Amino acid sequence: MASPKDDAHGGRQAKKATASGWIGSALEYYNFFIYAQEAALIFPQLFFPSGNPKVAIIASLATYGVGYVARPIGAFVLGHLGDTHGRKNVLFICMFLMGFSTMAVGLLPTYHSVGMLVPALLVVLRLIQGFAVAGEISGASSMILEHAPFGRRGYYASFTGGAGRSDSRGRRVPAARRVHAGRHVQRMGLARAVPAVGLRSRRGLHHP
Numbered sequence: 001m002a003s004p005k006d007d008a009h010g011g012r013q014a015k016k017a018t019a020s021g022w023i024g025s026a027l028e029y030y031n032f033f034i035y036a037q038e039a040a041l042i043f044p045q046l047f048f049p050s051g052n053p054k055v056a057i058i059a060s061l062a063t064y065g066v067g068y069v070a071r072p073i074g075a076f077v078l079g080h081l082g083d084t085h086g087r088k089n090v091l092f093i094c095m096f097l098m099g100f101s102t103m104a105v106g107l108l109p110t111y112h113s114v115g116m117l118v119p120a121l122l123v124v125l126r127l128i129q130g131f132a133v134a135g136e137i138s139g140a141s142s143m144i145l146e147h148a149p150f151g152r153r154g155y156y157a158s159f160t161g162g163a164g165r166s167d168s169r170g171r172r173v174p175a176a177r178r179v180h181a182g183r184h185v186q187r188m189g190l191a192r193a194v195p196a197v198g199l200r201s202r203r204g205l206h207h208p
Helices: 004-041 043-047 053-085 087-107 117-147 153-163 175-187 189-201
Strands: none
Touching: 004 043, 004 053, 004 087, 004 117, 004 153, 043 053, 043 117, 053 087, 053 117, 087 117, 117 153
């Protein structure tokens, strides 16, 4: 029979795991979904031929959909690594992959500079984003479930689902500044991941 001290420790672990999962998922989903806005607003101007704007925006939005192709693969591969090597280590990898790929999108040259190489690189980076966000949501949910008290697992695990809706509001940016602002947001992808990794490393979570 668990002692009150053990129950208190388990409650703290559950709250730490939930906070860690929510913060990481919110940041990853922020990076994932700002791509959708920029794919509609600025990527057609930067990364695709300007001769036919309709084709450019369709191709740009198609790269957004590519991220969902990688999600089942990411959930399977990173979920298995989480089972065998620990959730925390895998979640660090997910944060780094998402931050790196988001930053790399902001550093890509334009279509007019290197041609079709840019759309190809954009697809690769989008696949990495999809791979990483799938590992984050499955890993964070599993970590929370493993630490949550019996009878409240659904409640605690729901925080990772709510994280994806915490980034839906944005500030209206004038058209003249839109491209610069959008690229700057992408370049800060890795910088956003660093504080979250540091916070997770100090959470003191112990794997059951």
